[in-house]
Amino acid sequence: MRKFIKYSFSDLVRSYWTIIYFLFFAIISSAILYFSADMTKSIVSIMNVVIVLIPLVSIIFSTIYYYNSREFTELLLAQPIKRSSLILGQYTGLALSLSLSFLAGVSIPFIAGGILASEHFLDFLLILLAGTCLSFSMSAIAYMTALRHENKILGFGISLFIWFFLAVLYDGLIMLLLVLFREYPTNSLAIVMTLLNPIDLSRVSIMLGLDISALMGYTGAVFLKFFGTMRGLPISLLSMLLWILVPAYFMVRIANKKDF
Amino acid sequence: MIEIRELNKHYNRNHVLKDISLDIREPGIYAILGPNGSGKTTLLKSIIGLVIPDNGSINVCGTKVSDTHLYRKEVSYLPQIARFPDNLRVFELIKLIKEIRNTEADESDLLKLFHLEPELKKRLRNLSGGTRQKVNMVLGFLFDTPLVILDEPTVSLDPVALGKFKKIISDKKQQGKIILYTTHIMSLVEEFSDKIILLLDGKIIFKGGLKEILDESGEKSLENAISQLVETNGQKGSIRG
Numbered sequence: 118m119r120k121f122i123k124y125s126f127s128d129l130v131r132s133y134w135t136i137i138y139f140l141f142f143a144i145i146s147s148a149i150l151y152f153s154a155d156m157t158k159s160i161v162s163i164m165n166v167v168i169v170l171i172p173l174v175s176i177i178f179s180t181i182y183y184y185n186s187r188e189f190t191e192l193l194l195a196q197p198i199k200r201s202s203l204i205l206g207q208y209t210g211l212a213l214s215l216s217l218s219f220l221a222g223v224s225i226p227f228i229a230g231g232i233l234a235s236e237h238f239l240d241f242l243l244i245l246l247a248g249t250c251l252s253f254s255m256s257a258i259a260y261m262t263a264l265r266h267e268n269k270i271l272g273f274g275i276s277l278f279i280w281f282f283l284a285v286l287y288d289g290l291i292m293l294l295l296v297l298f299r300e301y302p303t304n305s306l307a308i309v310m311t312l313l314n315p316i317d318l319s320r321v322s323i324m325l326g327l328d329i330s331a332l333m334g335y336t337g338a339v340f341l342k343f344f345g346t347m348r349g350l351p352i353s354l355l356s357m358l359l360w361i362l363v364p365a366y367f368m369v370r371i372a373n374k375k376d377f
Numbered sequence: 378m379i380e381i382r383e384l385n386k387h388y389n390r391n392h393v394l395k396d397i398s399l400d401i402r403e404p405g406i407y408a409i410l411g412p413n414g415s416g417k418t419t420l421l422k423s424i425i426g427l428v429i430p431d432n433g434s435i436n437v438c439g440t441k442v443s444d445t446h447l448y449r450k451e452v453s454y455l456p457q458i459a460r461f462p463d464n465l466r467v468f469e470l471i472k473l474i475k476e477i478r479n480t481e482a483d484e485s486d487l488l489k490l491f492h493l494e495p496e497l498k499k500r501l502r503n504l505s506g507g508t509r510q511k512v513n514m515v516l517g518f519l520f521d522t523p524l525v526i527l528d529e530p531t532v533s534l535d536p537v538a539l540g541k542f543k544k545i546i547s548d549k550k551q552q553g554k555i556i557l558y559t560t561h562i563m564s565l566v567e568e569f570s571d572k573i574i575l576l577l578d579g580k581i582i583f584k585g586g587l588k589e590i591l592d593e594s595g596e597k598s599l600e601n602a603i604s605q606l607v608e609t610n611g612q613k614g615s616i617r618g
Contacts, residue, residue, distance in 0.1 A: 124473050128462040188460035192516070195425045195454035196477050197446050376388070377427040 121193075121206020122213070129182070129214035138174060138215070142166075142222025150230040156237050157327055159230070160244065163223060164323045167248045168316055169284055172255040175215055176276045179259035182211055184269050191377045204372040205365065208260045215252040220245055240326040247319035250357045254315050255280070257364035264371045283316045291317075304339045311340070312352065315360040322353055378402055378524060378555050379424060384433035386419055386579075393419045394430070395579040404553040406546060408566045410603060411576035417559040418457065420576065421528050424557075425454050437524065450478070455517030457528040459509040463502035467493065467512055470501060474516050487515045490541050506533045514538075518545055525549055527558035531565065543569065563600045573599075575606060582610045 129135055149162045186207070193203055223245065232241050259276045266272035291310050295303050311317045325344050343349045379401040386394040393416045401407060409417045422428040424435055426442050426449065434441060440448040461470055471484055488494050491511040496504060504512065510533045517527065531539055547569065549556055560566060566573065566587075573590055575583040583590060583606055587599065594602035 120473070120476050124462070124465070127469075128464045131464040186460075186462060188456065188458045189462060191427060192454070192456050192461075193477065194427055195449065195452070195456070196474065197449040198477060199446055374429065376429060377422070 118202040118206040118209075121203050122210045125186075125207045125210025126213050127210075129211060130217070134178060135214050135218050138178075139218040139222045142219055143226055146223050146226035150226055156230075156232070156235050159227075160237050160240050160323075160327060163227075164244055164320070167219075167223075167244055168251070168320050168323075171215075171219060171248050171251045172280050172284060172316055175212075175252050175255035176259040176280050177273075178215060179208075179211055179256035180263050180273050180276050183207075183260055183263035184272070194377055200372045201369045204260075204264070204368055208257060208365065208368060211260070212253045212256045215256060216249045219248050219252060223248070237327070240323065243323050243326055247323060247357075250361065251315060251319060254357070254360040254364070257361055257368060261364045261368040261371060264368060264375060283314050287314050287317065308340065308343050312356045315357060318353060318356060378438060379557075380434075380436040381424075382434045384420075384423060384435065385431045386416075386423065386428060387431055388419075393579050394423070397433070397579070397581060399574065399581060399584070401555060401557070403571075404550070404555055405571035406550055406556045406569055407558070407572045407574060408570040409557065409559045409574045409576065410561075410566065412607060415576040416579040417576055418528055421526055421557065421559060425449065425452060425526055450480070451522050451524055453517055453520055453522045453525045455513060455525075455527040455530050457532065459506075459513035461501040461509065461512070463500065465501055466498055467501065467504075468497045470512065471515065471519070474519065478520060480520055482519045482521070484515055484519055487518060490545075491515065491538060507535055507538070510534055511538055514542065514545075518549075523554055525554055525556045527556065529559055529561070531560060531562060563598075563603070567599050575603060577607055577610050582606060 145166055146163060149159050149166075153159050153162065190203065190207070194200060227241060232238055235241075258279055262276045262279070263272045266275065287310075291307065294310070295307060298306070311321050321340055322344060325341055344353060379399070381397055381399040384394050384397040385392070397416075397420065409420065411417050419428055423430050424437060424442070426446065429443075434443075436442070437448045438451045442448065465473070475482055488497070491514060493508070493511055493515065496508060496512075501509070501512070514530070517525070517530075530542060534542060543565075546556055550569075550571075570587065572586055573583065574581060575590070583593070585593075590599065590602050590606070591597065594605045596602040596605055
């Protein structure tokens with residue numbers, strides 16, 4: 118598997134798109150730091166960019182990468198190798214190069230802006246962790262979907278719908294459920310639903326680290342009680358890990374049964 | 378060497394391979410022919426393990442294809458379309474394939490033969506279609522395997538490269554290898570195929586030598602012989618259907 122990670126990473130890290138992705142984060146982070154004097158505001162701003170754009174870019178980039186390397190994958194699978202090693206290797210190389218662009222693009226301006234000495238250093242680390250997990254999770258979902266669907270338009274459509282559902286529709290759904298069941302205690306429901314969406318989970322985890330969680334009122338207090346404690350942290354991490362491992366498992370299952 | 382028994386494959390409702398049984402034991406050059414959509418590529422891909430059959434069995438070099446990937450050490454494969462990672466360089470690609478197969482091989486003769494030495498440091502996305510096909514050839518012929526599978530190998534080759542391709546194939550034959558290939562170029566088949574396997578609608582309608590196919594059809598050229606066999610069997614199929 119290591120050979121495949123190496124090849125897909127060294128191919129992608131030299132691609133124009135990876136460089137553009139890195140420059141995008143570097144420019145946005147520098148602009149945010151330049152226009153806002155307050156580090157808390159900068160952290161919230163970059164969080165919003167990370168949480169919406171990383172899933173979207175990861176999905177689009179991974180889908181294009183899979184369909185573009187379709188013929189080469191076929192050539193590699195004709196060699197004496199296991200399908201699972203190749204598919205997992207390609208996926209890991211892809212997710213690594215996406216994560217590296219993001220990590221370097223955000224870290225360089227923020228380190229130059231003095232984040233290391235700031236009281237928000239841990240919050241910043243949490244953003245880096247959340248962004249990396251989102252890159253891995255969303256590219257796994259996109260890779261799995263592309264493997265499942267030979268039709269490029271269908272594969273793209275489904276992946277984009279998954280992003281739209283998790284980033285936009287899901288919050289509406291939570292609101293609707295909370296309103297519908299307002300007569301009942303819904304704290305646990307809100308917590309469980311947040312755990313089930315990697316984008317919401319990242320957002321809530323980062324926001325709770327900042328003092329602004331007080332703005333979220335009673336729900337914020339309930340969330341802080343859960344996510345801010347030692348019990349919430351491993352559960353959040355486990356949930357995030359499952360958002361990577363479950364699609365990766367299905368990716369291998371689909372690849373093993375697929376006709377190339 | 379290759380033993381196929383009652384192989385069936387569907388793509389959705391399309392029955393692509395129908396009860397195919399085939400034995401290939403003798404060294405030589407085998408041409409798999411047939412109209413578009415007759416199942417040629419699916420048959421080759423089933424042998425190499427890229428396509429998973431619905432039922433039936435395939436044994437290559439005494440190993441059941443569905444059991445392990447290791448039998449592919451004995452097989453070289455040249456796919457129809459040559460597309461490689463855009464940002465890798467030619468020498469990196471060759472190194473990668475050698476690493477994956479974990480086999481030592483000397484590519485220098487092949488690189489010289491196809492005049493690829495000046496291209497070694499170029500990125501694959503900057504190569505023309507023909508040059509990419511030559512790189513594909515180098516990868517396909519790099520390893521010394523008893524079985525060589527080629528899916529329309531002559532597409533986008535210039536006449537000079539085509540001549541070199543023919544030489545490699547003849548050498549492989551001399552070395553006692555089995556070469557299995559698909560093509561639509563009848564002159565190539567006439568020139569150096571030992572056996573012809575003719576597929577129509579997922580079934581083998583003829584297997585034998587050049588002389589036998591001409592005798593059976595009563596035609597003088599291979600092209601006419603194949604057309605005649607395809608038409609006769611197509612009619613039978615439609616009457617039966």
